[in-house]
Amino acid sequence: MTSTLRRDFLKSLVALPALGAVGTVRAGAEYELTEFPVAGLPYHVDEDGLSGIEPGDALILVREPDNPHDANAIRIEAAGRQVGYVPRSENLPLVRLMDQGVELRARVKSVAPAEWSWHAVTVAVRMRLPVV
Numbered sequence: 317m318t319s320t321l322r323r324d325f326l327k328s329l330v331a332l333p334a335l336g337a338v339g340t341v342r343a344g345a346e347y348e349l350t351e352f353p354v355a356g357l358p359y360h361v362d363e364d365g366l367s368g369i370e371p372g373d374a375l376i377l378v379r380e381p382d383n384p385h386d387a388n389a390i391r392i393e394a395a396g397r398q399v400g401y402v403p404r405s406e407n408l409p410l411v412r413l414m415d416q417g418v419e420l421r422a423r424v425k426s427v428a429p430a431e432w433s434w435h436a437v438t439v440a441v442r443m444r445l446p447v448v
Contacts (some may be wrong), residue, residue: 346442349410351425353435354392354400361399366429369394369437375422377402377441379414390414392422392439399437410441419444 361369376393383389388411390402402410413420425440 346421346444349413349420349441349443350406351438351440352403352406354437354439355403356400357436359400360397366427366436369399369424369427371424371426373424375399375424375439377410377414377420377422379411394424402439402441413443 373394378391378393380389380391381387386404386407388404388407390407390410392399392401401407410420421442421444422439423442425438427437429436
């Protein structure tokens with residue numbers, strides 16, 4: 317599903333100039349890029365810690381280029397504490413955007429305590445288009 321969202325977004329960006337609709341992309345607008353479950357959640361948050369994480373909560377994405385396991389690692393923080401990582405399968409496009417100074421915003425999309433595992437918390441990442 318996430319690759320479909322990303323592909324549809326990119327298609328719409330590519331098609332706009334051909335349609336003469338460049339003005340429909342608003343500077344400062346936000347577009348959803350991807351969504352994914354938090355990787356490593358059980359290592360950083362116990363089940364009781366999920367009670368402090370709610371859908372809609374803002375998250376912080378932090379690059380970890382010196383991470384010994386993955387040079388493209390992106391740490392996810394909620395309320396000042398680490399909750400896990402962007403999955404390796406999702407981090408490269410986000411790293412490239414972050415390294416170019418693109419503003420990414422992450423929020424908790426869903427919390428499923430009954431699914432206590434890697435899939436208990438789903439994150440949505442949005443890109444804010446720069447004001448030129």
